[in-house]
Amino acid sequence: MSMTLVQVVIGGLLLGAVYALFSSGLTLIWGMMNVVNFAHGDFVMLGMYTAVVIWTSLGGGPWASVPAAAIVIATLGVISYFFLVRHIMKGPMLAQILGTFGLALFLRYGALWAFGANFKSLPDNLVGHSFVLGGIRFEGSRVLAAVVGLGVTFALHLILTRTQIGSRMLAVSENATAAQLMGIRPQRMQALAWAMAGAATGIAGALIALFLPISPTAGETLAIVAFVTVSLGGFGSVTGALVAGLLIGVVESLTAYLVGPIYKEVIVYTLFVLVLWFRPQGLMGKA
Amino acid sequence: MSEPLLKIEHLEVKYGDLIGVADVSLEVPKGSVVALLGSNGAGKTTTLNAIAGIARVSAGKVTFAGENLAGQPAYAIVRKGIALSPEGWRLFAQQSVESNLMLGATPLADRKQIPRLIDHVYTVFPRLAERRAQRAGTMSGGERQMLAVGRALMSAPQLLLLDEPSLGLAPAIVDTMYDCFAALHKEGQTILLAEQSVDLALEAADHAYVLQVGRTVLEGPAKTMAGNSDVQRIYLGVE
Numbered sequence: 059m060s061m062t063l064v065q066v067v068i069g070g071l072l073l074g075a076v077y078a079l080f081s082s083g084l085t086l087i088w089g090m091m092n093v094v095n096f097a098h099g100d101f102v103m104l105g106m107y108t109a110v111v112i113w114t115s116l117g118g119g120p121w122a123s124v125p126a127a128a129i130v131i132a133t134l135g136v137i138s139y140f141f142l143v144r145h146i147m148k149g150p151m152l153a154q155i156l157g158t159f160g161l162a163l164f165l166r167y168g169a170l171w172a173f174g175a176n177f178k179s180l181p182d183n184l185v186g187h188s189f190v191l192g193g194i195r196f197e198g199s200r201v202l203a204a205v206v207g208l209g210v211t212f213a214l215h216l217i218l219t220r221t222q223i224g225s226r227m228l229a230v231s232e233n234a235t236a237a238q239l240m241g242i243r244p245q246r247m248q249a250l251a252w253a254m255a256g257a258a259t260g261i262a263g264a265l266i267a268l269f270l271p272i273s274p275t276a277g278e279t280l281a282i283v284a285f286v287t288v289s290l291g292g293f294g295s296v297t298g299a300l301v302a303g304l305l306i307g308v309v310e311s312l313t314a315y316l317v318g319p320i321y322k323e324v325i326v327y328t329l330f331v332l333v334l335w336f337r338p339q340g341l342m343g344k345a
Numbered sequence: 346m347s348e349p350l351l352k353i354e355h356l357e358v359k360y361g362d363l364i365g366v367a368d369v370s371l372e373v374p375k376g377s378v379v380a381l382l383g384s385n386g387a388g389k390t391t392t393l394n395a396i397a398g399i400a401r402v403s404a405g406k407v408t409f410a411g412e413n414l415a416g417q418p419a420y421a422i423v424r425k426g427i428a429l430s431p432e433g434w435r436l437f438a439q440q441s442v443e444s445n446l447m448l449g450a451t452p453l454a455d456r457k458q459i460p461r462l463i464d465h466v467y468t469v470f471p472r473l474a475e476r477r478a479q480r481a482g483t484m485s486g487g488e489r490q491m492l493a494v495g496r497a498l499m500s501a502p503q504l505l506l507l508d509e510p511s512l513g514l515a516p517a518i519v520d521t522m523y524d525c526f527a528a529l530h531k532e533g534q535t536i537l538l539a540e541q542s543v544d545l546a547l548e549a550a551d552h553a554y555v556l557q558v559g560r561t562v563l564e565g566p567a568k569t570m571a572g573n574s575d576v577q578r579i580y581l582g583v584e
Contacts, residue, residue: 222447225440225444225448226448226451228437228439229437229440229448232437232438232440233435233437235419235435236431236435236436236437237448238398238399238418238419238423239397239399239419239423239428239429239431239435240420240423240449240451240500241420241423241424241451241452241500242448242451243418243420
């Protein structure tokens with residue numbers, strides 16, 4: 059394999075790790091309460107703006123903006139749960155779709171009003187310059203995003219599968235009535251799921267703000283990536299989101315290099331349709 | 346006589362326009378095993394679900410240790426000391442046997458009790474100890490029933506509600522289950538047991554109530570109920 063190809067694959071993995079992170083929030087919400095959050099992309103977008111605000115008003119880099127975005131978007135998640143999602147969950151599926159879609163529009167145009175339509179970007183040397191390791195060139199910001207992305211996705215997975223609180227959350231998602239018989243308050247666990255998903259999404263937003271342009275509509279494209287990642291990996295599966303995120307990242311980079319950048323989305327979506335054709339539940343989803 | 350641990354007065358439960366339970370009154374003294382008998386649809390499950398808080402009480406009183414529980418949510422009721430092993434078990438099929446037991450211990454304020462309680466459940470049901478890492482959804486009917494009862498015991502309840510613990514199980518497993526209940530009774534555990542099988546229930550219980558279309562129609566000490574021809578008559582639905 060040529061050095062360039064290795065470079066391309068590594069670039070894809072770095073990008074894929076961030077895809078995995080911001081998709082894991084979406085998959086967690088779906089897995090916990092069968093709600094598809096159409097405002098998910100806009101949660102990422104507000105995570106990006108949190109990083110912008112931290113930089114422009116306080117001069118803080120990712121060490122400040124990542125935790126800040128986690129807190130801000132987790133709070134936004136909890137507020138959305140208590141004031142909107144909790145009520146529309148009892149309604150038909152259409153109410154959920156329109157409800158979270160309405161939230162998406164509210165957040166998007168709120169951002170437009172607050173920050174203006176112009177693209178913003180953070181200085182590229184915020185995480186130090188690129189470096190070369192074993193003949194491969196790495197960009198500091200992308201490496202940081204990938205490492206933190208993988209770490210947070212893995213932490214989410216561990217919380218869900220290895221802790222008492224995770225076990226209680228899964229219990230609520232499997233059978234809320236039975237969970238109540240155990241003394242668990244379903245609404246508390248669901249609010250916690252929105253907080254965790256929000257924190258992961260906010261972190262992802264603050265990280266990609268380091269290398270992607272920031273605008274009020276940035277969430278639209280990111281939401282599509284998240285939906286593709288989640289359905290490819292299997293709705294509700296954090297490990298699925300991780301595998302699918304890495305896969306999409308690598309396929310995108312390889313297509314851009316081997317076929318041409320304008321074809322990368324054609325190939326990714328073709329692959330997506332093919333996988334769902336043969337495995338509608340996604341790669342790691344339960345049938 | 347001192348107040349019973351649980352006292353139900355004129356309980357009524359409606360599902361929309363349907364009446365699940367019309368008028369049920371019963372008492373469960375501390376340390377006793379009380380059987381709730383009746384054919385399918387008599388209202389046994391609804392009565393237990395109403396006590397546990399997963400069916401809404403529309404009229405009547407459910408007094409437990411001096412406090413009216415009617416209208417309180419299920420998660421609050423289990424914290425007061427009532428645990429239900431529900432109809433259909435309602436296990437967390439995706440999680441392991443041990444995780445299910447640990448979830449049963451959620452209401453415990455004193456977490457230090459957990460190792461002792463889990464040992465106790467494994468002593469009562471050694472089969473669960475062998476399967477502790479297995480997913481609950483992959484177990485046999487008998488094992489699931491044991492897990493449902495074990496999970497209810499993990500909150501160290503003052504009152505244990507058992508909904509048809511013999512339903513659909515092989516006779517040998519039913520005997521094991523009832524031996525366990527006898528052992529729990531001896532330890533002083535208070536139990537309210539809904540059961541379709543009259544002979545089994547009357548052998549295990551001190552006192553029994555018979556339900557018919559949502560009403561308590563007969564009651565008496567288990568010993569005298571066993572010879573009561575009315576019990577058989579109500580069961581068979583012959584007038």
